[in-house]
Amino acid sequence: MAAMGADLIFYGGPVWGGSGADAVAVRCGRIAAVGPSPEVLRLRGPETRMVALNGRALLPGFFDAHVHFLRIGLERTFYVDLSLARSLAEALDLLHQAAENRPGAWVVGRGWDESRWRERRYLERADLDRAVPHQPCCTVRVDGHLVACNTLALARCTRPEGEFVDRDLGHLREDAAWELMSTVKPDEETLVEGLAEASRFAASHGVTAVADMASDDLPLYLRAVRRGALKTRVFLYLPFEQVEAWAELGLVRGFGSPLVRVQGVKLFVDGSIGARTAAVREPYAGTGGRGTLLLERNELARRWRRIAEAEAQAAIHAIGDQALEEVLAAARMARIGVHERHRIEHLELASEPQLDAMDALGLVASMQPNFVANWSGPGKMYEDRLGPERDARIDPHAWVVARHIPLAFGSDGMPFGPHLGIGAVLHPPHPVQKLDLEQAIQAYTEGAAFAAFAEAELGRIAPDLRADLVVVSGDPRATPWDKIGVEATYLGGELIYSR
Numbered sequence: 001m002a003a004m005g006a007d008l009i010f011y012g013g014p015v016w017g018g019s020g021a022d023a024v025a026v027r028c029g030r031i032a033a034v035g036p037s038p039e040v041l042r043l044r045g046p047e048t049r050m051v052a053l054n055g056r057a058l059l060p061g062f063f064d065a066h067v068h069f070l071r072i073g074l075e076r077t078f079y080v081d082l083s084l085a086r087s088l089a090e091a092l093d094l095l096h097q098a099a100e101n102r103p104g105a106w107v108v109g110r111g112w113d114e115s116r117w118r119e120r121r122y123l124e125r126a127d128l129d130r131a132v133p134h135q136p137c138c139t140v141r142v143d144g145h146l147v148a149c150n151t152l153a154l155a156r157c158t159r160p161e162g163e164f165v166d167r168d169l170g171h172l173r174e175d176a177a178w179e180l181m182s183t184v185k186p187d188e189e190t191l192v193e194g195l196a197e198a199s200r201f202a203a204s205h206g207v208t209a210v211a212d213m214a215s216d217d218l219p220l221y222l223r224a225v226r227r228g229a230l231k232t233r234v235f236l237y238l239p240f241e242q243v244e245a246w247a248e249l250g251l252v253r254g255f256g257s258p259l260v261r262v263q264g265v266k267l268f269v270d271g272s273i274g275a276r277t278a279a280v281r282e283p284y285a286g287t288g289g290r291g292t293l294l295l296e297r298n299e300l301a302r303r304w305r306r307i308a309e310a311e312a313q314a315a316i317h318a319i320g321d322q323a324l325e326e327v328l329a330a331a332r333m334a335r336i337g338v339h340e341r342h343r344i345e346h347l348e349l350a351s352e353p354q355l356d357a358m359d360a361l362g363l364v365a366s367m368q369p370n371f372v373a374n375w376s377g378p379g380k381m382y383e384d385r386l387g388p389e390r391d392a393r394i395d396p397h398a399w400v401v402a403r404h405i406p407l408a409f410g411s412d413g414m415p416f417g418p419h420l421g422i423g424a425v426l427h428p429p430h431p432v433q434k435l436d437l438e439q440a441i442q443a444y445t446e447g448a449a450f451a452a453f454a455e456a457e458l459g460r461i462a463p464d465l466r467a468d469l470v471v472v473s474g475d476p477r478a479t480p481w482d483k484i485g486v487e488a489t490y491l492g493g494e495l496i497y498s499r
């Protein structure tokens with residue numbers, strides 16, 4: 001049999017991790033060769049498509065280790081995006097316009113962040129009643145842990161007044177918030193188009209794989225795949241409520257297709273710093289509150305054991321240092337194996353002894369470097385909520401790396417994409433947590449793949465791995481990061497985005 005030519009060859013530009021290589025050949029969706037051009041060009045056949053890099057660099061596709069993928073699409077097609085509102089008044093304007101455009105329908109706003117507003121306060125029921133008087137309106141704060149409602153939307157909430165329900169202000173928190181949000185879903189067609197849009201948007205950021213957290217969208221993903229609308233590899237972490245169904249079906253982590261697979265189960269131990277619901281050891285600045293522990297160690301250990309027995313991977317949301325304390329205790333109680341790669345999502349406040357314990361237990365850190373850019377530093381939200389001492393040691397990326405704790409980076413969609421986060425860890429407000437370019441890109445590629453047990457398949461440019469590749473505008477080693485842009489994205493050798 002004659003030697004088969006490559007389907008695709010990139011040449012003439014630096015190849016990330018290729019120790020001096022400047023060319024890559026792709027065959028049948030996988031990388032066939034990496035090396036110097038003269039060597040790789042020998043795989044050129046009559047049908048080979050040639051891509052001249054002309055000094056642009058080739059990187060492995062980015063893997064966003066923590067997203068809510070459908071939401072990213074719907075934010076662009078269905079929800080009212082409040083993340084760019086510069087003031088409370090502007091957010092209300094956006095909601096008012098949306099209400100006029102779709103009379104009678106729910107108006108669902110997402111992504112508001114009062115810490116960016118000159119008014120510096122939460123949206124309240126009275127504001128929303130003024131902006132949207134005739135139809136139900138609810139608005140989710142950027143962290144997802146607080147929902148402000150108008151009177152008509154609040155009527156849907158059946159819970160009594162209490163810790164999570166404040167009817168005067170129209171504020172729902174945690175379970176009460178999620179309960180309400182689960183009742184406002186767009187129709188099927190809008191949902192599939194939402195996933196397709198998320199996938200296109202991901203490709204435009206050079207993202208070829210994501211871990212989708214607390215997602216019950218598996219049927220929707222399968223429909224999107226059948227229609228050819230999904231061009232992103234998705235690793236699903238299901239809500240804990242589905243662990244029994246998982247066990248009954250005999251699923252194991254990694255089951256699925258090259259595009260969609262079930263990977264694990266998500267648990268929530270606390271809330272967020274923005275909503276003052278992250279469980280912290282010392283009180284929030286200016287209050288006596290220490291946040292809300294949603295699961296204490298005994299119940300967490302029980303659930304974790306159940307997840308491990310079902311051969312699923314646990315992805316455990318823990319932001320505050322008290323939440324982390326519960327996780328560490330529960331890991332010991334549940335006798336979690338050190339090679340099971342259970343993940344801690346966010347891991348924002350952690351002491352060095354806690355990180356030592358994490359390392360000893362074999363836990364994986366899944367962190368969001370863009371949070372630093374958004375909220376850390378003088379005068380910003382973390383300092384306001386936690387005071388300067390804790391702000392200075394928040395999001396301890398360098399401490400994690402120093403201990404060789406496996407580190408996966410993701411964006412949590414705030415905003416989506418790796419660019420802001422990588423820039424933030426290269427030049428953080430508190431230099432003690434600085435990472436170098438290799439470490440930052442590693443966490444957003446190979447590190448994220450490792451955290452999903454996919455490192456033999458994704459995350460590097462090496463023979464036999466899938467040809468998920470990104471062409472960026474310059475060599476990141478020679479060009480300032482903020483000048484680097486995505487020019488083209490390939491999934492399994494197929495061009496899925498071109499600038």
Ligand SMILES: [Zn+2]
Pocket residue numbers: 066067068213412
């Ligand atoms: Zn999240």
